[in-house]
Amino acid sequence: MKRRDFLFTTLIAGFPVAALSSEDEYAPRYVDVIVVGAGAGGLTAAYSAALKGASVLLLEKMPKLGGDTFLSGGYFNAVLTPEESSWFPDYPPDSIELYTSQINQLAEGLNSPKLARTLAENSRDSLEWLKKLGIRFLPTPYHVYGGKYPRSFLTETGNGRIYIQVLAEACLSKRVQVSTNSRVISLIKGNEDNRIVGVIAQGPEGPSTVFARKGIVLASGGFGANSSKLREMVPWAADLGTDSNPGATGDLHDAVYAVGGKLTNMHFVECVPGSSAHENNPVRLDYNPRKFIFVNENGKRFVNEELPRGKISEAYFNGGFKRCYSIVDNQTVQEIQLNRKKNVYKGLYKNMVWRGNSVEELARKLNIPEENLFQTIQECQFDKQILTPPFWAANVVFKIHLTLGGVEINEKAQVLDELGKPITGLWACGQVIGNLHGKYRLGGNGINCAVVFGRLAAKNLTQ
Ligand SMILES: Cc1cc2nc3c(=O)[nH]c(=O)nc-3n(C[C@H](O)[C@H](O)[C@H](O)COP(=O)(O)OP(=O)(O)OC[C@H]3O[C@@H](n4cnc5c(N)ncnc54)[C@H](O)[C@@H]3O)c2cc1C
Known part of the structure; x- marks a missing residue:
């Protein structure tokens, strides 16, 4: 050498x-x-x-x-x-x-x-x-x-x-x-x-x-x-x-x-979303702000996802929520860059990512009210292109x-x-x-x- x-x-x-x-x-x-x-x-x-x-x-x-x-x-x-x-x-x-x-x-x-x-x-x-x-x-x-x-x-x-x-x-x-x-x-x-x-x-x-x-x-x-x-x-x-x-x-x-x-x-x-505070390879679905939503533990959106990163984390912390998930449809997952997509699929086996054939199934897996998540997605599904099942969710923890x-x-x-x-x-x-x-x-x-x-x-x- x-x-x-x-x-x-x-x-x-x-x-x-x-x-x-x-x-x-x-x-x-x-x-x-x-x-x-x-x-x-x-x-x-x-x-x-x-x-x-x-x-x-x-x-x-x-x-x-x-x-x-x-x-x-x-x-x-x-x-x-x-x-x-x-x-x-x-x-x-x-x-x-x-x-x-x-x-x-x-x-x-x-x-x-x-x-x-x-x-x-x-x-x-x-x-x-x-x-x-x-x-x-x-x-x-x-x-x-x-x-x-x-x-x-x-x-x-x-x-x-x-x-x-x-x-x-x-x-x-x-x-x-x-x-x-x-x-x-x-x-x-x-x-x-x-x-x-x-x-x-x-x-x-x-x-x-x-x-x-x-x-x-x-x-x-x-x-x-x-x-x-x-x-x-x-x-x-x-x-x-x-x-x-x-x-x-x-x-x-x-x-x-x-x-x-x-x-x-x-x-x-x-602060931005990672999977957990000390995860080295965070699994993320929140790439294109026009194609995902954040919901809290009640299945409700709490912020406009196109805002600056700092404003999004402020909305989360000020809301006093206990959990946060990013949600996308299958089409958006398929558009993620290859190495990152691999991480998303691995996340399914690490309890960081969940997938449901319907919004209700996803809500049950996340343990959040089905009717709330259904209504939330119905209200924004065309704007945010959350249309094609299965629907995906990733755990979100805001870190520095x-x-x-x-x-x-x-x-x-x-x-x-x-x-x-x-x-x-x-x-x-x-x-x-x-x-x-x-x-x-x-x-x-x-x-x-x-x-x-x-x-x-x-x-x-x-x-
Ligand atoms: C997980 C993550 C993802 C990111 N993704 C993106 C992205 O996709 N696009 C983007 O634009 N930005 C991204 N950023 C931000 C981006 O990485 C940084 O803004 C950029 O890389 C900073 O480059 P830098 O050379 O200034 O500092 P660094 O790359 O942090 O290098 C600084 C170096 O200085 C050394 N150093 C510190 N103190 C001393 C000292 N006293 N003596 C000698 N050496 C010292 C450190 O050890 C380090 O090696 C990301 C940041 C993180 C953490």
């Missing part, structure tokens, strides 16, 4: 191949660019900077690469071409303006509209860039849960792992130095003009200091796995369980704050999916201080950003934020 192939296989499989230490060939004291975190954002920034000829050190605190990106569903939002738009006559033609306005509408005044526009403007180009790197997407985009438009492109594999595999391979091909088990604990300020010049990282052999000649990119994700921070910021949600990877502890939120950076929207999280707060950046991906001025030498991309989504996030705006702003950070800091 070639050395590069060995590194690639071991990094993805989760074996530590390189940890930061002074003797280590992967831990030079001076590099051009330091990238913190090896999800989609960090790998994109590292590869893009290396393409420009920079020497790059990528520091990842966990033993393996991937972060939330690895666990994700793999959808990537991008503005549709006119031809793609024409496939969806029920929707207006897509455009940068439409996409931007949808992000801003959900933000409720708590984001940077300029940042929203930057994301919309660069989303398509980043999708094409990923395709050129070798990631294959299904041709027809989806309208996803929490989305407002069918502009979510799904990887052929139906998950987010492929981003990590392809981007890690690209990084290694450009000799990016990758150091796992290397947790950045603080940022170092230079003597002149408050520039951030380096990081202190904790490796298995103790702390190391690394300096960056050109800049540092923060791509360290959210804090959904940090229970004490959740308890402080969002006490009502702290015990819900989380989808986040164990590395999502918000270390860099604290580090940025310590050097004068501004944190924003730290009190907002997004994402934290929405983080550092403020500008359109160049520079991290901002309390006065709104860029902190020299410091850049950020992906979920660590706090001023993009605002109060509610548009479904499918996750991986694209990592890739778009990762590319912009690398482009601007290597200029």
Whole structure:
């Protein structure tokens, strides 16, 4: 096996191949660019900077690469071409303006509209860039849960792992130095003009200091796995369980704050349905919000399923319900991407999914009043296309999916201080950003934020 192939296989499989230490060939004291975190954002920034000829050190605190990106569903939002738009006559033609306005509408005044526009403007180009790197997407985009438009492109594999595999391979091909088990604990300020010049990282052999000649990119994700921070910021949600990877502890939120950076929207999280609080492969039927309904233990709908994700979970929690199910018909199940459909069928044997040849049979299996469920479905069956038996239901438990707060950046991906001025030498991309989504996030705006702003950070800091 070639050395590069060995590194690639071991990094993805989760074996530590390189940890930061002074003797280590992967831990030079001076590099051009330091990238913190090896999800989609960090790998994109590292590869893009290396393409420009920079020497790059990528520091990842966990033993393996991937972060939330690895666990994700793999959808990537991008503005549709006119031809793609024409496939969806029920929707207006897509455009940068439409996409931007949808992000801003959900933000409720708590984001940077300029940042929203930057994301919309660069989303398509980043999708094409990923395709050129070798990631294959299904041709027809989806309208996803929490989305407002069918502009979510799904990887052929139906998950987010492929981003990590392809981007890690690209990084290694450009000799990016990758150091796992290397947790950045603080940022170092230079003597002149408050520039951030380096990081202190904790490796298995103790702390190391690394300096960056050109800049540092923060791509360290959210804090959904940090229970004490959740308890402080969002006490009502702290015990819900989380989808986040164990590395999502918000270390860099604290580090940025310590050097004068501004944190924003730290009190907002997004909850989405999983099967149970600790299920790794949640079984879901709630993909297209125009084709499913949520019902409570009384067989009644309690919310418009096309609302933002956060509003749906608020309606559930505020209603004080004891149970929730998503309900679809057989036609919709058959349209689910193959790997996900397999999970749905497996769910039948795990008491997570139920199927009934009639609505009444389904209601009996769910132990909810037959006449209520019958009436509920009768009222919306044409709108929601719940027409073809058998009818399916999945158990729904709302968990923390994402934290929405983080550092403020500008359109160049520079991290901002309390006065709104860029902190020299410091850049950020992906979920660590706090001023993009605002109060509610548009479904499918996750991986694209990592890739778009990762590319912009690398482009601007290597200029
Ligand atoms: C179950 C699930 C499904 C999702 N599905 C989708 C989807 O289909 N489409 C979509 O757009 N979004 C989706 N999202 C959201 C999306 O995954 C994230 O917004 C996006 O992947 C974030 O990328 P990132 O690079 O910013 O962070 P991550 O991918 O989370 O990477 C951050 C990395 O930084 C590392 N790190 C943290 N602190 C430190 C430190 N101190 N030192 C060194 N390293 C550190 C972490 O260990 C991690 O590896 C989903 C999220 C989840 C949890």
